[in-house]
Amino acid sequence: MKTALLDKVEIHLANPVELQVEWIGQEEPMMQLLACWLTVNPGDQPLCPRLVGHPGLGKTTLGMAAARKRGQAVYVLQCTADTRPEDLIITPVLGEKGNIKYQASALVSAMITGGAVILDEGNRMSEKSWASLAPLLDDRKSVDSLVAGISIKAHPEFRCVVTMNEDDSTFEIPDYIMSRIQPAIELPFPKAEEELRILRYNLPSAPEELINICLGFLQKAHDLDLPYSIRDGLNAIRFAQKLGMLRPAPWDKLFSQAISQIVGQDAFDMEDVADRRRREGQHLPNMQLGDFFFDEDSPLNPDKD
Numbered sequence: 001m002k003t004a005l006l007d008k009v010e011i012h013l014a015n016p017v018e019l020q021v022e023w024i025g026q027e028e029p030m031m032q033l034l035a036c037w038l039t040v041n042p043g044d045q046p047l048c049p050r051l052v053g054h055p056g057l058g059k060t061t062l063g064m065a066a067a068r069k070r071g072q073a074v075y076v077l078q079c080t081a082d083t084r085p086e087d088l089i090i091t092p093v094l095g096e097k098g099n100i101k102y103q104a105s106a107l108v109s110a111m112i113t114g115g116a117v118i119l120d121e122g123n124r125m126s127e128k129s130w131a132s133l134a135p136l137l138d139d140r141k142s143v144d145s146l147v148a149g150i151s152i153k154a155h156p157e158f159r160c161v162v163t164m165n166e167d168d169s170t171f172e173i174p175d176y177i178m179s180r181i182q183p184a185i186e187l188p189f190p191k192a193e194e195e196l197r198i199l200r201y202n203l204p205s206a207p208e209e210l211i212n213i214c215l216g217f218l219q220k221a222h223d224l225d226l227p228y229s230i231r232d233g234l235n236a237i238r239f240a241q242k243l244g245m246l247r248p249a250p251w252d253k254l255f256s257q258a259i260s261q262i263v264g265q266d267a268f269d270m271e272d273v274a275d276r277r278r279r280e281g282q283h284l285p286n287m288q289l290g291d292f293f294f295d296e297d298s299p300l301n302p303d304k305d
């Protein structure tokens, strides 16, 4: 394991992620993330954007693939509700000889080595933990470790991106932090042609018919703005293929079983589910005036055709 010496304190570094990921299609968010990470002149600072979108659409993958495109090592720090400020920076651990060792987080390891870090699912993290990162996310580009008694300055090549899931487990992140993780880059549902390539790339040995059944399911879900994702589709294909090994059946049957065990019975009446979600206001952005005040069939309903 690598170490670094900072102010005469030995710091043990985390390892970067080894996974080789390739980004398929969806060029707009990739271009935007790479643009954020550029510097346009020697005094310029890179931006730390936030990638937003439903779970399973490829946010973490995009961050890793963008770092890879830049030829940079990538570190992933999984943020949770329990992440404490020191977990983000340096934690003391017991060494072999009973001594205290200082272990750098994925974030600090990226800061020291000039790598890129993904602060993954940052919406889950508390304000207290976010607050410790405020100096890193503005012009100071440094963090303080109270535990090791040192200040750590980011390498000029250090890059950062935060991913955020659009689900209801989101913490209220204070404005002074939100203003430091700008801009927002939206990851939309992929178009059919792109989604087909993503499925094929991730599961090169899956039968074409099964891939197409899955694609039809996902595209219908996207049209209805239901949060079923590429990850759900990939897992359903994998499960259907495995079931088929032990109990052969037509692919549509196997896929139905697989998807219902992955996203639930809702998969079979997506229109009703979409309708219910709209009514319950789970998806306000797509709502029209008529959804708030009127019966669907009321003559007063402005959405009635």
Ligand SMILES: Nc1ncnc2c1ncn2[C@@H]1O[C@H](COP(=O)(O)OP(=O)(O)O)[C@@H](O)[C@H]1O
Pocket (backbone or CB within 6 Å): 022, 023, 024, 025, 026, 053, 054, 055, 056, 057, 058, 059, 060, 061, 062, 163, 198, 201, 202, 230, 231, 234
């Ligand atoms: N454009 C893409 N190119 C390649 N793989 C993708 C793409 N979009 C999604 N995936 C695949 O979808 C799955 C879920 O992606 P992930 O990055 O974990 O989603 P998120 O972080 O948004 O929850 C992964 O297996 C990933 O490889």
Ligand SMILES: [Mg+2]
Pocket (backbone or CB within 6 Å): 056, 059, 060, 061, 120, 121, 163
């Ligand atoms: Mg993720």
